[in-house]
Amino acid sequence: MRKITTIITIIIILLSTMTVYTQSQAQEIQPVNISDNLYAVTDLGGGNIAFLVTDEGIIVVDATYLPSVARNLVSIIQKVSDKPIKYLILTHSHGDHINGIAGFPDDVTIIAHKNLTANNMTFTEARTANLAENVFPSYLASLKTQMDSTADKNSEEYQALEQSYNVNNEYFTGLKTIKFREPEITFDDNYELEFGGEKIILKYPGAGHTNDNIIVKFPRHNAIHTGDLIFNGAVPYVIVEHGANTHSWVKILDQLYSENYEYVIPGHGELANKEIFKVQAEYFTKLIHKVQILKNEGLSLEEIKNKIDIAEFNLTRSADQFPINIEVIYTELVN
Ligand SMILES: [Zn+2]
Incomplete structure (x- = not known):
């Protein structure tokens, strides 16, 4: 499988590490068989997908970041089973999880x-x-200007610019096809979906990543899709306006750790087991502790941002979010 991972500069939806596929490359992607009839697709870019195949039809968790990507996902799923896709569960409102809705069949029932x-x-x-x-019109224009001012059209530099232009232009075109559809089924705290001999438990555990983040439990498989309550290997996105709260987030992670899942499908990053709940909780508690100590010593927010080194946390992806995490925690301590 070939991935275009280098020399492409793409302005991201939410994650700063995005892999972009051509349609034919996406078609080669193989779902991971997690347990029996439960699968995950982790490498389409954007958020991770889970799908469950039953005799009555297929249930999918999350919609990817563009309708065209969702259409690729649908064809990947239909290679595993040609049963109809009946339900689409959305873990939360971020674009990399819902912007692909229009790529699903029109009659799919959305739950959120x-x-x-x-x-x-x-x-x-x-x-x-x-x-x-x-953002995209001005970014594409600047790429074009750089291309025009590069004398040698055969140089590596020019080709990198051209590739970046094409990838970004494709995403820009895709942005205009995004179309939201309201969920047919919504719930407050809990919802149980019984379908095709399976029971799926949906739960809103309180605000952690967002004030609409739900977890999707597959009890028969001892598996869970966490949405963005887990960023495996990346600095999490913590956006206060969207309802994020790190203290509540840690409590949710502690509770999920105690539920002993064998298979954890994170919102982003590699598939995991229950230990990832501990890892994600420890990231927050360690960072909260460090910010608290430095704040007690009288350091300003900017001084604290300069003092805490991301290298201590063994996370490389979405590093641009690290100072934002510190700021949110600092502000939470004030309040
Ligand atoms: Zn998110």
Whole structure:
């Protein structure tokens, strides 16, 4: 499988490490068989996907970041089973988990937390519009200017610029095809889906990553899709406006660790087991502790940001989020 991972500069949706595939490369992606009829797709870019094949149809968790990517996902799924996709569960309102909705069959029943529609309107659609109307046009124009001013059109530099231009232009085109559809089923705290001989338990554990983050439990498989309550190997996105709260987040992780899952499908990063709940909780508790100590010593927020070294946390991806994490924790300590 070939991945375009180098020399591409793409302005990301939410994650700063995104792999971009051509359609034919995406078609080669193999789902991971987690347990019996439960699968995960982890390498489409954006958030991780789970799907469960039953005699009555297929249940999918999360929608990817573009309709075209979701269409690739659907064809990957239908290679495993040609049963119809009946349910689409959305873990939360971030674009890399919901912007692919329009790539699913029109008659799929969408399930999500009751806050998701409002959050999409307030945050995700506004962000997408800004990308489509401002960020991408100016970024593409700057790439074009750089290409035009590169004399040697056969140079590596030019080719890298051209590749970056093409990838970003493709994403820019895709942005205009994003179309939200309101979930048919919403819930407040808990929802149980009984379908095709399976029971799936959906739960809103309180605000951690967002105020609409749900977890999706597959009891027969001892498995869980956590949405973005887990960023495996990356600095988590902690956005206060979206309801994020690190203290509540840690409590949720402690509870999930005690539930002894064998298989954990994180919102981002590699598939894991229950130890990942400990790892993610320890990241926050260690960072909270460090910020607290430095704040007690009288350091300003900026001084604290300079003092805490990300290298202590063994996380390399989405490092740009690290100072933001510190700022959120600092502010939470003040409040
Ligand atoms: Zn998210």
